[in-house]
Amino acid sequence: MPRMAMDLVFRHALVLDGSGAPGFEADVGVEGDRIATVGEAPPGRREVDARGLVLCPGFVDTHSHDDGAFLRHPGMEFKVAQGVTTDVSGNCGFSTVPNEPGRAYMPGDISGPGAGWTDLESYFSACMAKRPAINNLMLVGHNRVRAHVLGMERRAPAAEELAAMRGHVARAMAQGAAGLSTGLIYEPGRYARTEEVIALAREAASYGGLYVTHMRNEADRLLDAVDEAVTVAREASVGLHISHHKAAGRRNWGRVAESLAKADAAHRAGTSVTLDVYPYTAGSGPMWQYVNLDAIDREWAECVMIASCPDRREFEGRMVPDIAAGEGWTVEEAVQRILTAPRGKEVICIQFIIDEGDIETNLRHPRTFIGSDGIPVLKGNPHPRLFGTMPRVLARYVRERGVLTLEEAIRKMTSAPCERFGLVKRGLVREGWFADLVLFDPATVEDLATYEQPKREPRGIQMVIVNGQVAFEDGRHTGAGSGRMLRYRREA
Ligand SMILES: [Zn+2]
Numbered sequence: 001m002p003r004m005a006m007d008l009v010f011r012h013a014l015v016l017d018g019s020g021a022p023g024f025e026a027d028v029g030v031e032g033d034r035i036a037t038v039g040e041a042p043p044g045r046r047e048v049d050a051r052g053l054v055l056c057p058g059f060v061d062t063h064s065h066d067d068g069a070f071l072r073h074p075g076m077e078f079k080v081a082q083g084v085t086t087d088v089s090g091n092c093g094f095s096t097v098p099n100e101p102g103r104a105y106m107p108g109d110i111s112g113p114g115a116g117w118t119d120l121e122s123y124f125s126a127c128m129a130k131r132p133a134i135n136n137l138m139l140v141g142h143n144r145v146r147a148h149v150l151g152m153e154r155r156a157p158a159a160e161e162l163a164a165m166r167g168h169v170a171r172a173m174a175q176g177a178a179g180l181s182t183g184l185i186y187e188p189g190r191y192a193r194t195e196e197v198i199a200l201a202r203e204a205a206s207y208g209g210l211y212v213t214h215m216r217n218e219a220d221r222l223l224d225a226v227d228e229a230v231t232v233a234r235e236a237s238v239g240l241h242i243s244h245h246k247a248a249g250r251r252n253w254g255r256v257a258e259s260l261a262k263a264d265a266a267h268r269a270g271t272s273v274t275l276d277v278y279p280y281t282a283g284s285g286p287m288w289q290y291v292n293l294d295a296i297d298r299e300w301a302e303c304v305m306i307a308s309c310p311d312r313r314e315f316e317g318r319m320v321p322d323i324a325a326g327e328g329w330t331v332e333e334a335v336q337r338i339l340t341a342p343r344g345k346e347v348i349c350i351q352f353i354i355d356e357g358d359i360e361t362n363l364r365h366p367r368t369f370i371g372s373d374g375i376p377v378l379k380g381n382p383h384p385r386l387f388g389t390m391p392r393v394l395a396r397y398v399r400e401r402g403v404l405t406l407e408e409a410i411r412k413m414t415s416a417p418c419e420r421f422g423l424v425k426r427g428l429v430r431e432g433w434f435a436d437l438v439l440f441d442p443a444t445v446e447d448l449a450t451y452e453q454p455k456r457e458p459r460g461i462q463m464v465i466v467n468g469q470v471a472f473e474d475g476r477h478t479g480a481g482s483g484r485m486l487r488y489r490r491e492a
Pocket of ligand 1: 091092183214243244
């Protein structure tokens with residue numbers, strides 16, 4: 001006999017269960033934090049008429065930089081409104097752990113400033129005290145671990161320093177991190193030789209975790225960088241996840257097909273490889289990290305927009321050549337002046353360096369997930385991916401261009417990343433699984449954030465449920481605060 005009444009029942013929803021299978025019409029009942037029934041449901045204390053709408057698992061943003069945002073913006077509005085119910089944070093080697101309270105680690109650290117915590121456990125406690133809107137899974141970042149032990153020094157660690165670094169990775173893994181992330185293009189990670197990364201990845205391997213990498217090069221030496229990533233994973237016996245896969249710079253466009261072929265060859269040879277991609281032709285990050293002030297790359301600078309610039313707010317949302325023209329500077333001079341201003345290392349830039357065709361090639365690949373790479377600096381003009389990533393895939397690449405079926409897009413946002421990142425009983429609409437759910441209109445769902453107006457929430461997302469609680473409904477954030485800190489391969 002079914003229970004007398006359930007907390008929440010969706011009637012006549014088109015259920016896309018996250019597996020990639022065709023949708024089916026069903027009632028879905030939620031009790032507490034779990035999906036209690038799929039098929040027919042008893043009366044609900046709250047009933048939602050879901051006719052004509054898709055009900056699917058909550059989306060997983062596999063590439064987030066929200067470590068600090070869980071504390072600064074616990075409502076996580078920019079993610080919830082997209083249907084994101086779980087973030088994977090700590091990417092590109094930048095994580096909030098390990099942490100020494102009061103220490104400034106590196107300028108423009110996109111993981112956000114540390115506060116009172118020291119390790120993953122105490123960071124998680126600090127986050128939970130803020131009652132976050134969505135779930136958070138963490139990676140431990142190589143840049144952070146290295147800075148913790150070596151500062152910004154440009155050398156290999158001594159044996160005891162490497163041992164200390166390994167200890168920090170192991171501690172984070174023991175406390176539930178999903179793996180080690182690197183950002184080998186950035187300071188100080190770029191000073192690491194491959195052997196150092198292998199040694200640290202072995203600590204992730206001993207917990208069955210992943211090696212997640214922003215590779216050493218995403219442009220002219222992309223293929224060498226894939227080789228290095230595969231070497232690390234193979235030598236450490238760990239699964240490889242390649243972050244925001246791209247071939248940057250016009251002369252490299254089209255080459256993601258070659259790097260995917262390399263990834264596939266490694267996968268067939270026994271090193272499991274997955275990837276993520278964001279659905280935009282521009283990247284974004286801390287500007288100083290991309291520039292050698294002694295040899296400014298003009299071709300690059302001409303493709304750059306300023307996202308946030310604490311010293312000159314009026315530059316935000318403008319292209320560097322436009323700023324240069326307005327100020328009577330050369331493009332090189334503009335870059336120089338922006339970066340050497342007092343808060344120059346806090347400048348976030350947006351770079352138009354990616355080919356549209358490469359995005360589609362990435363999206364079609366069966367082991368590519370969706371990761372926003374959004375940087376949650378809400379002052380200024382953030383890259384629109386912070387607010388728009390998931391709906392943009394559904395609108396532009398599913399409905400308008402037919403690059404993916406809706407079922408496949410949902411699978412890439414749900415069961416596939418949940419399985420890879422050890423999110424237990426999440427990512428499928430199934431009885432007994434956690435009730436992280438999104439209800440949306442497949443005919444109208446659409447990102448509205450643009451480079452000009454980057455902070456607009458999408459349309460067509462009707463309802464978002466996080467651990468059984470309504471987090472978002474009809475454009476309104478409820479403040480339910482039902483997000484959790486998730487630990488790799490542990491049910492919670
Ligand atoms: Zn990155």
